[in-house]
Amino acid sequence: MGDFNQSVVLEAVRQSAEGLSRIELAAATGLSAQTVTNITRRLLDDGFIREAGRTINGPGKPRVTLRLVPDSRFSVGVHLDPAIMTFVLLDLSGAVVRRMSVRTPAKEPRQIVAAMATTIEALITASGVDRTRIAGVGVAAPGPLDVEKGTVIDPPKLLGWHRVPLRAVLAEATGMPVVLEKDTTAAAVGELWRRRASADDSFVFVYLGTGIGAAVARDGRAIPGSTRNIGEVGHIIVDPDGPACTCGSRGCVEVVCTPQAIVEQAERAGVFRDDREGSDVEAVDGRFTALCERAAAGDASAVGVLRQAAVHMSVLTAALTNMLDVDRVVFGGPFWSRLAAVYLGEIPERLARASATRAVRELPVDGTVVGDDVGAVGAGCVVLDSVLSPRASVLLLDG
Structure with a gap:
């Protein structure tokens, strides 16, 4: 109970940009004044909080x-993407202190994990932060x-990754505790830490990376799912007349909404000559960037391809929000900033028409407040969250 109450007080202070007095903490947490005094004394002694002046009220x-x-306190966040690995060092507020990124090496797992450990060490050294x-x-x-x-376990775009014990291997290589989380769920945790929304806030986070995924947050926490693999949306059908999918259906998210699928649509539409060398993630990323740049410059064909992609994405988003009944939609991920202008111009109105609750309320659509590094930032926030945030489960008795 003492650890839980301490986490409650620390979380209340963290959520308050201007800080709180002991009296305000007692009111915000429901704890007695004496309990708050005892806890804040420990937090002051441990250096988590500081006294920052006096106010007359x-x-x-x-x-x-x-x-x-x-x-x-600090944490390291790593986003493992088939194209680029992103590394961030976060402070206790979730702010980025240092950032690095490297191309994901050949897909052999040992090379990738070795590159992770080397870059983490370089990140810490460059920051000058005490490892303890x-x-x-x-x-x-x-x-x-x-x-x-x-x-x-066998991620579709990381060949050779069959039950790779990433957590144990990376912990041994770095000498630090490692937490493994699904990229979409991590992104939702990062959004919660950085947005400072109300405690009863709920949203669906649509993650736009090399693949497309989703996460759900409710009552101020990301919902991980029974196996912590929530949000696998790749085989939801968004275009019944679309291309064939490996699952046997047609028009799934995987073959319609991903960057590779959008690039292929642009090639079929004549935006590019079909002269792309290879279909690896790096080649797709380059052509996708060129497509978005042409659209931003007013190329009608490029704009048309992205608008059609937004139509398909609105179908997926409507299916998710109608099922989950959340308060809002958040888009993010490494490809989001390139799509934001077109998607925010198309999706909100289409979602409003398709929403099952349109007679009750509006459904806001926003981009993440974290930026393109939301996966890495979210991973770092998962560490801070697991160590410092209050969890009712700690109050349950074993057995």
Whole structure:
């Protein structure tokens, strides 16, 4: 109970940009004044919070404002993507202190994990942060995952990754605790940490990376699913007349909405000559960037391809929001910024027409507040969240 209450108080301070007094903390948390005093004394001694001046609010003694000490703890976040690996060092507030990115090497798992460990070490060294203040490493990886065993199981665009024990191998290589999380769920955690929304907020996070995925947040927490593999949306049909999919259906998200699928549609539409060398993720990324640049410059054919992609994405988004009944939609991921202008111009109106709750409320559509590095930032926030955020499960008795 003491650890839980301490987490509750620390979370309340973290969520408050201006800080809170002990009296305000007691009101916000429902804890007694004496309990708050005892907890804040421990947090001050441990360096998590600091006293930041006094404020006068009516009669009585001035109140001492308590604020978070962001550099009291840190975490490392890693996003494993088939094209690029992104690394960030976060402070306790979730702010990025240092960032690095490297091309994902040949898909052989040992080479990739070795590159991860080397870059993490370089990131920490360049930051000058004391390693003893780093709570751990979070890795956001494409699913499916076996989170209990810490293994990555046959992700579709990482060939050779058959039950790779990523958590254990990376922990041994870095000498730090490692948390493994699905990339989409990690992104939702990052959004929750950085947006500072209300505690009862709920949203679906649509993740636009090399593949397309989704995550759900409700009551201020990301919902992981029974096996922690929630959000596999690749075989939801968004265009019944679309291309054939490996699953046997036609027009699935996997063959219509991904960057590779959009590039192929652009090639069929004549936006590009069909002279792309190879279909590896790096080649697709380059052509996708060129497509979005042409659309931004006003190329009608390129704009048409992206608008049609937005139509398909709105079908997926409507299916998710009608099923999950969330308060809003958040788009993000490494490909989001290139699509944002077209998608935000098309999807909200289409979603409003397709929403089952349109007579009750509006359904806002936003881009992530975190930016393109939401996967890596989210992975780092997963570490901070697992170490510092209050969890009711700790109050349950064993057996």
